[in-house]
Amino acid sequence: MMLLTRDRSFYRDLLVLAIPVALQNFITFAVTLADNLMTGALGDASISGVYMGGQIQTLLQLFSGGIEGAILILAAQYWGKADTESIKRIISIGVHFTLAVGTVFTCLCAFFPRKIIGIFTPDLAVIGEGADYLRIVCFSYLFFCLTQALIAAMRSVEVANIGMAVSGVSLITNISLNYALIFGKFGFPALGVRGAAIATLISRIVETVIMAVYVFRIDRKLCLKLSDLFRTDALLRKDFIRYGLPIAGGQVIWGINMMGNSMILGRFDQYVIAGASIANTLNALAFVTMNGMSAAVSIITGKTVGAGKIELLKEYARTVQILFLGLGLLTGAMIALAKTPFIGMYAGVSKETAGYAHQFCTVLAVTMVGTCYQAACLAGLVKAGGDVGFVFKMDTFFVLLVVLPSAVISARLGAPAWLVFACLKCDQILKCFVAFFKIRSFNWIKNLTRD
Numbered sequence: 265m266m267l268l269t270r271d272r273s274f275y276r277d278l279l280v281l282a283i284p285v286a287l288q289n290f291i292t293f294a295v296t297l298a299d300n301l302m303t304g305a306l307g308d309a310s311i312s313g314v315y316m317g318g319q320i321q322t323l324l325q326l327f328s329g330g331i332e333g334a335i336l337i338l339a340a341q342y343w344g345k346a347d348t349e350s351i352k353r354i355i356s357i358g359v360h361f362t363l364a365v366g367t368v369f370t371c372l373c374a375f376f377p378r379k380i381i382g383i384f385t386p387d388l389a390v391i392g393e394g395a396d397y398l399r400i401v402c403f404s405y406l407f408f409c410l411t412q413a414l415i416a417a418m419r420s421v422e423v424a425n426i427g428m429a430v431s432g433v434s435l436i437t438n439i440s441l442n443y444a445l446i447f448g449k450f451g452f453p454a455l456g457v458r459g460a461a462i463a464t465l466i467s468r469i470v471e472t473v474i475m476a477v478y479v480f481r482i483d484r485k486l487c488l489k490l491s492d493l494f495r496t497d498a499l500l501r502k503d504f505i506r507y508g509l510p511i512a513g514g515q516v517i518w519g520i521n522m523m524g525n526s527m528i529l530g531r532f533d534q535y536v537i538a539g540a541s542i543a544n545t546l547n548a549l550a551f552v553t554m555n556g557m558s559a560a561v562s563i564i565t566g567k568t569v570g571a572g573k574i575e576l577l578k579e580y581a582r583t584v585q586i587l588f589l590g591l592g593l594l595t596g597a598m599i600a601l602a603k604t605p606f607i608g609m610y611a612g613v614s615k616e617t618a619g620y621a622h623q624f625c626t627v628l629a630v631t632m633v634g635t636c637y638q639a640a641c642l643a644g645l646v647k648a649g650g651d652v653g654f655v656f657k658m659d660t661f662f663v664l665l666v667v668l669p670s671a672v673i674s675a676r677l678g679a680p681a682w683l684v685f686a687c688l689k690c691d692q693i694l695k696c697f698v699a700f701f702k703i704r705s706f707n708w709i710k711n712l713t714r715d
Contacts, residue, residue: 267586269579277422278560284424286556288415291431293548298439301609302446303460308617310457311610312534313393315541316384317461319526320398321405323519324369328409330515331362332416334508337648338500339420340563341713344570348421348486350714353497355417355488357504359410360496366409373402383523385530385537393457400461404468411471414479419563421485430474438467499714507712510656511647517656521663525688528671529681536681538613539620543685546606547628550595554636557591561644569649569711581645581703585637592636600629623682627689634693641699650710658698662691 303310335358339351373380381394415427444452445459455462479488529540561584568577603625607618647655671687702708 267582269576269583271576271579274564274580274583277564278557281419281422281424281560281563282553282557284428284556285419285559286553288424288428288431289552289555290549291428291435293545293552294435294439298435298442302442303457306446306456306612308534308538308614309387309389310393311541311613312385312387312390312537313381313395314397314457314460315537316381316390316394316526316530317397317401317457319384319522320369320373320380321401321408322522324366324405324408325412326515326519326522327365327369327512328362328412330512331358331365331508332412333511333515333647334358334504335413335416336420336562337511337566337650337652338504338507338712339417340566340648341570341650341711343421344567344572345713347713350497350500351417351420352486352488352492353495353500354504355413355486356493356495357497357501358416359413359493361504361508362409362413363406366406370402370405373398373405377402384526387530387534387537390534390537397457397461400458401464404465407468407472411468411475414475417486417488418479418483419559420566422563422567423483423485424560426475426478426483430471430478433474434467434471437470438463441466503712503714507652510652514652514656514659517659517663521667524663524668524671528668528675528684528688531675532681535614535616536620538617539624539681540685542607542610542613542617542621543624543628546599546603546625547632549606550599550602550628550632551635554588554591554595554639557588558640558644561640562648565645565648569709570713572711574709577649577709578706581706584640584645585700585703588640589633589637592633595636596629596632599625599632603629620681623680624685627682627686631686631689631692634696638692638695638699641703642695646699646702646708649708650712651708654702654708658695662695666694667691 303314335354339354342348342350342354377395377398378391381391381398384394385391411430415430418424418426441463442460444450445455445462446457447459448454452459479486480490529536561580564580565577568580603622607621607625610618610621613621642655642658667688667690670690671684674687675684
């Protein structure tokens, strides 16, 4: 039995798909980093407010990500069968669902920004800054949802470069407008956190316009037309809901986890909140390469299952485990080495904030090893291979019965902030043991397509 597959097309496809996705993720991360660094110069309350406002964006990404995941998994398997008509209907169904989610988030945040930020923290200064940011940035949510659904559609047919290009334009737009609107450059007023929100809104609109032009005018794999988004199919909608609900449910669980994280850490002072913001930003930076490769594994897995090449997929599964364990060790080491210079980039933060950020980054250097391994195995193989229900059940168990209870108990007992933070990340290590035995069973390989 070979530990690493000798199929060179696997490694070629992995790199061809992973590099654009990783670069897109890095660029998306850079937009958030630009917001954090520039608002960080305004003080701890501003960076904490933008961080808390950004949690709603993260929550939206989790909900819309469940829909995008359903598009990707189903469409990739149909791509393995070369059935583009079914793919078009799947995209249409996904767009309808994701726009509905975006509308709900926009309305809630537009009408109740202070109450929503107040869920995460009682600090009035942080609530004020976060609400100012949220009441503007919420109007970007619909554009974000539509763009991400179309990017997922293109990825499912192995077109990953467009997402990277769109994010690149968005980065340039966002950073330029951030500089002008946050600090009042080039004749613009200095708007602080509101300037960061306006910059994000404009960049999201630009993303959507570029993506729509590509999908409806340039792409030749699907040749999607605007009218296709109004077409549907009862059977495929049933499949989308059947297989998409566990994916969306898993994202909801992670949304609960994210809210729980923010609420638990939000009960500490603003130095802890700001330190967590910095640490999680570094974590996102380290995560981009792994996430890109994991997304590539998902596409390869779905296509291979749809084509009926089961024995070949088993080879791929063994290879993925070894590759991503090595990637996890490397990424964890990079976090440990980079944390001091990275935190030093936040010139406006206090010594207390920097101290907490160092502690949290040390925790992340350890947990990132597990993150890389289990995410590739569970999302890239098990979920994309068709066993979407297993991943949902496991996420529910760990979040509701392990992560959040342990963090709440440790916080109530007066544990230091770093230990509470470690409890919030402990599942990244624990899931590795589950993933190892699940992959070995190969009972997760399921063809979800219709003849």
